[in-house]
Amino acid sequence: xxxxxxxxxxxxxxxxxxxxxxxxxxxxxxxxxxxxxxxxxxxxxxxxxxxxxxxxxxxxxxxxxxxxxxxxxxxxxxxxxxxxxxxxxxxxxxxxxxxxxxxxxxxxxxxxxxxxxxx
Amino acid sequence: xxxxxxxxxxxxxxxxxxxxxxxxxxxxxxxxxxxxxxxxxxxxxxxxxxxxxxxxxxxxxxxxxxxxxxxxxxxxxxxxxxxxxxxxxxxxxxxxxxxxxxxxxxxxxxxxx
Numbered sequence: 674x675x676x677x678x679x680x681x682x683x684x685x686x687x688x689x690x691x692x693x694x695x696x697x698x699x700x701x702x703x704x705x706x707x708x709x710x711x712x713x714x715x716x717x718x719x720x721x722x723x724x725x726x727x728x729x730x731x732x733x734x735x736x737x738x739x740x741x742x743x744x745x746x747x748x749x750x751x752x753x754x755x756x757x758x759x760x761x762x763x764x765x766x767x768x769x770x771x772x773x774x775x776x777x778x779x780x781x782x783x784x785x786x787x788x789x790x791x792x
Numbered sequence: 793x794x795x796x797x798x799x800x801x802x803x804x805x806x807x808x809x810x811x812x813x814x815x816x817x818x819x820x821x822x823x824x825x826x827x828x829x830x831x832x833x834x835x836x837x838x839x840x841x842x843x844x845x846x847x848x849x850x851x852x853x854x855x856x857x858x859x860x861x862x863x864x865x866x867x868x869x870x871x872x873x874x875x876x877x878x879x880x881x882x883x884x885x886x887x888x889x890x891x892x893x894x895x896x897x898x899x900x901x902x903x904x905x
Binding site for chain 1: 834841842844853894895896897898899
């Protein structure tokens with residue numbers, strides 16, 4: 674049973690950088706899976722941010738591409754998300770999720786972490 | 793981007809009755825070389841992450857009750873709950889994985905009438 678756990682600051686100032694990590698337990702990050710970040714503004718729907726393979730290959734949502742960096746640390750079995758120049762519109766619950774064998778859908782999700790952008 | 797549109801936005805169904813949720817994609821998500829529809833369904837309860845129910849448009853994820861079924865092809869898909877239970881109250885999302893960016897429908901809220 675794969676377990677994903679997101680962590681990071683719950684409050685970020687406008688124009689600052691949002692930084693989150695997702696630790697993968699009970700399974701190696703270095704297998705044939707892609708790992709995604711998905712966010713959900715309070716009371717709203719789901720938005721895919723981007724994904725990473727253990728080799729470091731990435732794909733990003735064009736709507737966020739200029740502000741997003743996703744990276745992987747195989748030694749710590751974790752992935753990270755950085756989103757810069759944040760505004761209130763970036764306030765959301767941020768989830769990490771597994772895409773098993775690059776099939777494209779998400780079979781395991783973390784519990785999510787709420788990040789609020791406010792001064 | 794492929795736009796996913798769900799209908800209705802919400803529905804109220806009596807316990808034991810059928811609930812039907814529709815999902816329409818702005819372009820076909822049927823990949824001709826595999827003859828598979830790149831469409832998944834998720835259930836999300838308050839305060840929880842989404843849970844995978846259905847993938848390849850009609851394959852139930854392990855452990856998902858058989859009252860949940862998916863159908864459709866090309867651009868039009870349906871999630872059916874054959875006999876609504878109290879624990880099925882949730883928001884349901886469709887997602888296409890035919891191309892990146894992965895995109896989701898806006899969600900359909902299912903309640904008890």
